[in-house]
Amino acid sequence: MSTNKLSRRPLVAMSEPTSPSTPDFMSISPAEFFYRNRQMAGFGNPSVAVFSAVREMVENALDACEDARRAPVVRVDVHSLSHDRIEVTVADNGAGIPYEHVPEAFGRVLYGSKFATRQRRGTFGLGVSMAVLYGQITTDSPVIVHTRPPASTGRRYEILIDIEKNRPVVESVTDMLRPQEGTTVTVRLKGDLRNRDRIVQYLRLTSVGSPHARLGLTIDGSEVLDIGPATRVLPTPPVVTRPHPRAADLELLRRLVSTRPTTRLRDFLVSSFQQVGRQSVSRFVQFASLSPSRPVGTLSRDELAHLSDALQKYPGFGRPDASSLSPIGQEGFVRAVEQVFSASCVKYGARRPAEWHGNPFIVEGVVATGDSFPSSDVPQLYRFANRVPLLYDAGDDALQRTVKRIDWKRYGLGPDSRFAVFLHLCSTRIPYRAAGKQSVDTVPEIEAETTRLLRSLGRALSRVVERQARARHESRRRRSLLKHLRLIAKFSASLAGIDEPPDVRPLVDGLFEASDDD
Amino acid sequence: MMTDRRDRARELLMLLGLQVLDSIERGEFPVLHIPDRRTSNIVYDPSRGRFVLGGSVQVRDARNTKHLRSFVQLMWAATFAKQLLESGRTSSLRDLYYSSEAFGIDFRNQAESNRIVTDLESLTGMPREEMGIFPDEHSSVYGPVTMRYTVTGYEGREVDLTVSPDGLPIGPALTTAEPVDTDAEIVLAVESGGMFSRLIETRAWEKYHAVLVHLGGQPPRSARRLMRRLHDVLGLPVFVFTDGDPWGMHIARVIVSGSANAAHIDRLTVHDAEWIGVTPADIRDYSLPTDPLTDADLKRLSDLSIDPRYSDPPWCDYIVEFRSLGRKAEQQAFSRYGIDFVVDTYLADKLGQ
Secondary structure (H helix, E strand, O other), rough: OOHHHHHHHHHHHHHHOOOOOOHHHHHHOOHHHHHHHHHHHHOHHHHHHHHHHHHHHHHHHHHHHHOOOOOOEEEOOOOOOEEOOEEEEEOOOOOOOHHHHHHHHHHOOOOOOOOOOOOOOOOOHHHHHHHHHHHHHHHHOOOEEEEEEOOOOEEEEEEEEEEEEEEEEEEEEEEEOOOOOOEEEEEEEEEOOOOOOHHHHHHHHHHHHOOOOOEEEEEEOEEEEEEEEEEEEEOOOEEEEOOOHHOHHHHHHHHHHHHOOEEEEEHHOOOHHHOOOOHHHHHHHHHOOOOOEEEEOOOOOHHHHHHHHHHHHHHOOOOOHHHHHHOOOOOHHHHHHHHHHOOOOHHHHOOOEEOOEEEEOOOOOOOOOOOOOOOOOOEEEEEEEOOOOEEEOOOHOHHHHHHHHHHHHHHHOOOOEEEEEEEEEEOOOOOOOOOOOEEEEEHHHHHHHHHHHHHHHHHHHHHHHHHHHHHHHHHHHHHHHHHHHHHHHHHHHHHHHOOOOOOOHHHHHHHHHHHHHH | OHHHHHHHHHHHHHHHHHHHHHHHHOOOEEEEEEEEOOOHHHEEOOOOOEEOOOOOOOEEEOOHHHHHHHHHHHHHHHHHHHHHHOOOOOOEEEHHHHHHHOOOOOOOHHHHHHHHHHHHHHHHHOOHHHHHOOOOOEEEOOOOOOEOOOOOOOOOOEOOOOOOOOEOOOOOOHHOOOEEEEOOOOEEEOHHHHHHHHHHHOOHHHHHOOEEOOOOOOOOOHHHHHHHHHHHOOOOEEEEOOOOOOHHHHHHHHHHOOOOOOOOOOOOOOOOEEEEOHHHHHHHHOOOOEEEEEEEHHHHHHHHHHOOOOOOHHHHHHHHHHHHHHEEOHHHHHHOOOOOOHHHHHHHHOOOO
8 A cells, every 4th residue: 555655646746736735846847757767657668668558558549439438449550660669559449539639638748537536447647648758759759649539530640748848749730531530549669579479468368358349459560469359248337436535545635625625624525525425424524523614725734634534534434336347247258258268167256346445346357267378276367457457567466466375276176277367356446556557456355355256266166177077077988988898899799709799889878868867 | 528628618708708798789788797706705615625705796897987997808808718719729827918918908917917817717617727828937846746748739648747857847738637647655845946956856755755846935726736636636645835934824724725816716725735834833843943923924914813714723723823923934944953854854753754
């Protein structure tokens, strides 16, 4: 938790230059800050940068399609311009971007719509603009955005970021026909294809995390992937909810207060948070010993800290609303794992919604057997957070540790088993360990739910393993009976002086028909 | 007579084949009932003067995957025997074991194939020798006896068993030969090769008018069969001289009353054969050099103490004596008193001369 707070605090502060309490961070622009700390966002070296650019652009594209309630079709084209120059183009069939928002969306770091309390793929709205920023600095070229929102025919933008001022600089705008609605983004950056396998794996797993999407990948002109959709069913869009009071850390409170400082505390709490009504707010202000009629703008820093503390401790609030979450769901999850990994015996399980510090979350997962998984006595784990596959830092990951703590032998899995577990954690707030967003931090509530889920998956798996073992045993027995009875018939015929031994198949078939009836 | 037996053997094997085929054609899994050869199923038959198999049988059911391998092996062994009978040839147990490989019959080792042959014997009630299958190891025989061969190519030829100073191996030919004449008065069976050679070299066989048989541990059936024939045809009493330990004692006991493993075979035992020693009393009386009984020896004693063959005197007494003595002595232990002691003194005492 603590690492997470530390990494998060400056980001929010910088996105709000009006905040009076964080003057230290004002001396450099967010764009500059992020360029200096680019390894935090996954742009530390040229190989990783290509992977990160693909990832950020694909996630943006998928979110755009979901906002438009369309089955996503996302095409990724990676092209080598020279030995250390790569051009990444990602096209989607979303609703396009309203022209007036295009410059801000791509030319300013931390712009975006991702601060609301609902499940999104990214958390900080940092992704695409980070790729743009990295591309601009390493190749001195602008991002090219070709978009067609509804009721228009398409426009092409070339945009640079004014790094010092964190402002978009539109190099050129031209009307240009785009056959369908959607957006195509092209970034040129310094990089290489050493992480090619990682990109392929990322897209395969993304196809599992978003089974309603169709994903294509072309590298240097040849098609590498064209997968999905595994299901035609679009996910129910997550509802935007107000934050739960237990999620009210000081930072969030300050941000909310700053939007309407004159509101009285009572009304402020009811309108800002879920699970807070007219009656519960009265009980809460008593618990917190605060006056319900104080305008929130007049609360001192200490009083705000006290309020935050009380909100997080008060036991009387209801459970957070989980309609802001979007689990993958049984049908899509299972089918995608079957298709993408040629897996068999895929079993799905999901926990009921739970919460950590006021943030609702759901863990769901599948367990699968198949030859594409490594053989081991601990299952191969594929992690997903808000539908995004996590490919790095597995060693630090709380989900990974939870999987390792399970005694898989209890579920009948021997050391040569080839099986995998796919775990999806969805939450309005994923407790990442670091800004790279590649591993989940230790949160007791999440670990407890994950452990329960893994146990139920283990039980489902052990039933499958038993059934398989029984079937294997039956067919082995049948083969053995046939082989040996043929020999017995042959030798008996030879003893009796008969040339043709009798057919033993009816005998064996009869035995198995009889046992099928049991 | 040989041809009659051979025809009967072939007929039995053919019946076995027909019985199995009949089951298969009736849509039933073939089942064989093999007399149980465990020591728990041997009973003394006073009319035959030996232990025979009781009523318990082991079922070999082709429906049971655990029985399948040995079922196939048994049927293959039967066809192997049939071929031997048809071609008038013989085979050793070892030959049979190696021949199996060509037919995809995977015996794990020769012990397994030997066991299957014994199964075939108990199933058909026919000793393997009559199906042309003989043991690999040979015991030896030496002494003033004339035998007449019956094997193909040697029919009617006679051999004197003193022809070689090493003794003659008791192979298929000698096992099926007819005793004709003898100057001997007893058969003396000895456990160790060293003692056998000693008795030939020192001409002890002349002194005691003995036919010497080298047993070499628990003797092959061919040796037991030959002793039985010398006993029955020529009227020679049989004396057994072994090491003074539980194992030596049991060699003698098997010669007298039969083994569990061959309790289904007739004409192997000599009901009035006598164990002259080395008995526990001899160890004491002759002050022989001894070793303490090992754990394996003690285990053997406790196994034998619940064996029906050791329920009556003097055999049950031997077990008590070995236990109270806690020691054992080899035949060679007599060397302590010089090379001729065993011949001049011990055997003289024992054989009453």
